[in-house]
Amino acid sequence: MSTKETGISEDISVYRNAEYPVDPLFIERWSSRSFADKSVSSETLYTVLEAARWAPSSSNLQPWRFAVAQTEEEHTLFQQFILPGNRLWTDKAPVLILIASDKRRDDSGEINSAHKFDAGTAWGYLSIQANLLGLSTRAIGGFNHEKAIEVLGLPEYIEPHAVVALGYQGTLDQLDEKFHDKDKPTGRRKLSESILKIRGLTEE
Numbered sequence: 001m002s003t004k005e006t007g008i009s010e011d012i013s014v015y016r017n018a019e020y021p022v023d024p025l026f027i028e029r030w031s032s033r034s035f036a037d038k039s040v041s042s043e044t045l046y047t048v049l050e051a052a053r054w055a056p057s058s059s060n061l062q063p064w065r066f067a068v069a070q071t072e073e074e075h076t077l078f079q080q081f082i083l084p085g086n087r088l089w090t091d092k093a094p095v096l097i098l099i100a101s102d103k104r105r106d107d108s109g110e111i112n113s114a115h116k117f118d119a120g121t122a123w124g125y126l127s128i129q130a131n132l133l134g135l136s137t138r139a140i141g142g143f144n145h146e147k148a149i150e151v152l153g154l155p156e157y158i159e160p161h162a163v164v165a166l167g168y169q170g171t172l173d174q175l176d177e178k179f180h181d182k183d184k185p186t187g188r189r190k191l192s193e194s195i196l197k198i199r200g201l202t203e204e
């Protein structure tokens, strides 16, 4: 399909193309590590979190929880648990959001088996809303989970999953040289390779 047919920008189509017609937004969102020296207003940040709030969840338990670093003091806390390789670029992100989830169904302590799945959906919603607002996000699993729990004083029923860096995308010269080659949209395997064969039903 041509960029005219798909609506996907020519810059992105060098790296990514859809096999089936989807909203260009899904193809055009990608996770840069470069952040411009520009702050994100609280209004914008909370709009991004609002989108996550409307994610679907098992029994509507809404297990996602967010810890936000906006101020210098909050950033200093997050820097204590983000791994050094990631800090080379996360230190420049104006906002960091720890995405966690409440493992419990309710106060009885029964486990919500869908808490991680639902927190992942919330991150997806958040990243798309950020993109719609002209912002960039990149998730990080490379942080010390135990240290995050300790530094932020999280209760034992809260499980951290990822730290999301949020801000306006910067240029390559604002990014550590180490990442210059990597800072571009990634591809994806073919859709057919993600479709599981169902024994006895899927044609060979």
Ligand SMILES: Cc1cc2nc3c(=O)[nH]c(=O)nc-3n(C[C@H](O)[C@H](O)[C@H](O)COP(=O)(O)O)c2cc1C
Pocket (backbone or CB within 6 Å): 029, 030, 031, 032, 086, 138, 139, 140, 141, 142, 143, 161, 162, 184, 185, 186
């Ligand atoms: C749960 C999760 C953990 C990730 N951890 C890291 C990380 O520690 N460091 C990093 O640079 N990128 C990390 N990423 C970013 C992925 O590598 C990136 O999203 C993936 O390569 C797809 O690229 P795209 O988001 O640009 O489409 C993580 C992404 C997710 C969703």
